[in-house]
Amino acid sequence: MSRKILVTGGAGYIGSHVVKLLLEKGYEPIVLDNLSAGHREAVLGARLVKGDLRDKAFLKSFFEAEKPIAVMHFAAYIVVPESVTDPLKYYENNLSATVNLLQASVENKVSAFIFSSSAAVYGVPKEVPIPEEHPVSPINPYGTSKAMVENMLTDCHNAYGLPYVSLRYFNAAGADPSGLIGEAHNPETHLIPLLLQTAIGKREKFYLFGTDYPTSDGTCIRDFIHVNDLAEVHILALEHLLNKGESLTLNCGYGHGYSVKEVLEEAKRITKRDIPYEIKERRPGDPPILVAKSENVKKFLGFLPKFDDLTRIIETAWQWELNRRY
Numbered sequence: 001m002s003r004k005i006l007v008t009g010g011a012g013y014i015g016s017h018v019v020k021l022l023l024e025k026g027y028e029p030i031v032l033d034n035l036s037a038g039h040r041e042a043v044l045g046a047r048l049v050k051g052d053l054r055d056k057a058f059l060k061s062f063f064e065a066e067k068p069i070a071v072m073h074f075a076a077y078i079v080v081p082e083s084v085t086d087p088l089k090y091y092e093n094n095l096s097a098t099v100n101l102l103q104a105s106v107e108n109k110v111s112a113f114i115f116s117s118s119a120a121v122y123g124v125p126k127e128v129p130i131p132e133e134h135p136v137s138p139i140n141p142y143g144t145s146k147a148m149v150e151n152m153l154t155d156c157h158n159a160y161g162l163p164y165v166s167l168r169y170f171n172a173a174g175a176d177p178s179g180l181i182g183e184a185h186n187p188e189t190h191l192i193p194l195l196l197q198t199a200i201g202k203r204e205k206f207y208l209f210g211t212d213y214p215t216s217d218g219t220c221i222r223d224f225i226h227v228n229d230l231a232e233v234h235i236l237a238l239e240h241l242l243n244k245g246e247s248l249t250l251n252c253g254y255g256h257g258y259s260v261k262e263v264l265e266e267a268k269r270i271t272k273r274d275i276p277y278e279i280k281e282r283r284p285g286d287p288p289i290l291v292a293k294s295e296n297v298k299k300f301l302g303f304l305p306k307f308d309d310l311t312r313i314i315e316t317a318w319q320w321e322l323n324r325r326y
């Protein structure tokens with residue numbers, strides 16, 4: 001049987017870690033990426049096709065030629081504040097492109113569609129840890145675009161029988177221990193790489209957004225999940241659907257969080273460097289606490305975390321930051 005898996009956005013941070021694991025598990029990932037944010041160097045040992053999901057004709061011929069058995073859909077814009085100032089950019093790339101991809105997936109009867117969703121669909125949560133049944137009420141167009149794709153998935157499932165798993169990522173972090181791939185966003189907006197780049201001296205200081213949140217130390221709390229564990233969840237979701245398991249929407253987090261100050265202190269300890277910082281106003285749209293209720297991913301997919309350890313997360317990110325290849 002064919003083991004071809006189409007991976008959109010496979011040259012990006014999370015996608016590239018999943019591609020590496022797919023290869024290790026004997027699959028044949030084909031990366032489709034327009035390289036607007038992805039890196040050619042991040043695609044290790046898999047075929048990379050440069051193309052854009054907004055191009056329907058291209059997508060049609062791609063599916064006809066390759067006949068993938070499954071699709072993993074990572075390609076999307078991800079900068080929340082930019083989605084507020086330029087929502088149509090987000091709806092065009094994150095929605096229209098996904099409509100095209102879903103059409104091609106349905107026409108070609110793929111056996112599995114795995115979608116990169118986000119905790120951003122919950123908006124400001126009414127309860128934490130957040131269960132999957134929590135109301136979906138995003139507070140920015142990025143989160144809205146993810147929630148709308150989730151609606152499209154359930155509609156496509158009901159109408160055409162498309163088997164899907166939607167994975168709501170909490171805070172992906174860390175890097176593959178090989179040091180070959182890691183997080184490389186431009187511009188970088190995420191906490192851990194910004195702290196480490198400040199430790200290295202690439203940045204003068206770190207700006208801490210808000211110390212007056214209703215948390216123990218006044219800074220936001222996040223559920224950081226190591227990118228290799230997240231990659232493992234994708235393989236389990238794929239195998240679940242290939243074995244005719246039911247379609248699912250699942251949180252991806254460890255079920256406990258760390259505050260921004262705790263992460264800052266741990267980053268100083270691991271890097272053995274000073275991390276100068278300045279306290280700033282709250283960043284608009286940041287919920288105080290985002291922690292997943294994480295039982296379902298274990299119950300439905302049998303997920304067993306291997307990297308549930310902030311030290312390990314920061315150590316792997318630090319090794320990557322010290323020897324970045326792209």
Ligand code: UFG
Nearest residue numbers: 078118119120189190191194207208209220222260283286
């Ligand atoms: N932070 C700072 N200074 C910075 C960057 C971040 O203090 O320079 C703080 C933020 O205010 C927040 C925490 O660090 O409290 C984590 O911020 P990140 O930007 O690393 O991550 P977010 O929790 O904002 O974002 C993540 C995903 C988004 C997703 C969002 C909500 O990266 O894609 O969760 O689910 F939309």
